[in-house]
Amino acid sequence: MTYNSTFKDRAAQAAEAKQKALERYRARPPVDPKVAAERASAAQEREAAKAQRAAERKAERQAAAEAKAAGDAAKAAAAAPKTEAELKAARDARYAARKARK
Template identity: 55%
Template structure:
C-alpha cells in the first residue's frame, strides 16, 4: 500500500494555474450574448418589475381601504356606545314635572273667567 505523498508548493501552484487556464478557455469558448436576446431579457425583467410594483400598489391600496373601513366601523361603534351611554344617563335622571309659572297660571285662570262670562252673557 502506497503512503500519502504531500504536494509541493510548485505542484499546487501549477494545478491552480491549469485550473485558471481551463476556466478562461471555457469562458472564451462561450458564444457572445446576442444584443437582441439581451434586450429581450431586460424588457422582460422590466415588465416583471412593473407588474410587481403594480401588485404591491394594489395590495397597499387594499390594506389602506380595509384600514379606513375598520377605523370607520370603530368610530361608528364608539358613537353608538356614547349615544347609548347618554340615553342611559338620561333614563337614570329622576322625573321632574314641569310646573307652570305664575304668569301662565294667571293667564289660564283669566281665560276660564272670560269663557264663563261669555257663556253667562248669552
C-alpha cells in the same frame, strides 16, 4: 490531487484550473443583441408587474385600515353615553310597546 502535494503543486493546479475556466469563458459565443433586448424587456415587464402588485396590495391594506377605523368609530359612537332625551325616548317606546300588548 494527492495528499503529499506541495504548495507549489497546489498553486500550479489552481492556476491551471483558472486558466481553463478563462478559456471556456472566452470560447463562449457572443450574446445576440436581439436576445439581450428581449431579456431586458422581459425583465422590465416583470418589474412593472411586481410594482403594480405591490401598489395593489398597499391600496388593499389602506382600504382595510380605513374600514377598520370606520368600524372603530361606529363602535365608539354606539358606546358613548346617551343623552337624557334619547334615554327618555327609549323608555317611552318600551312603555308604548307594553301598553300595545295589553
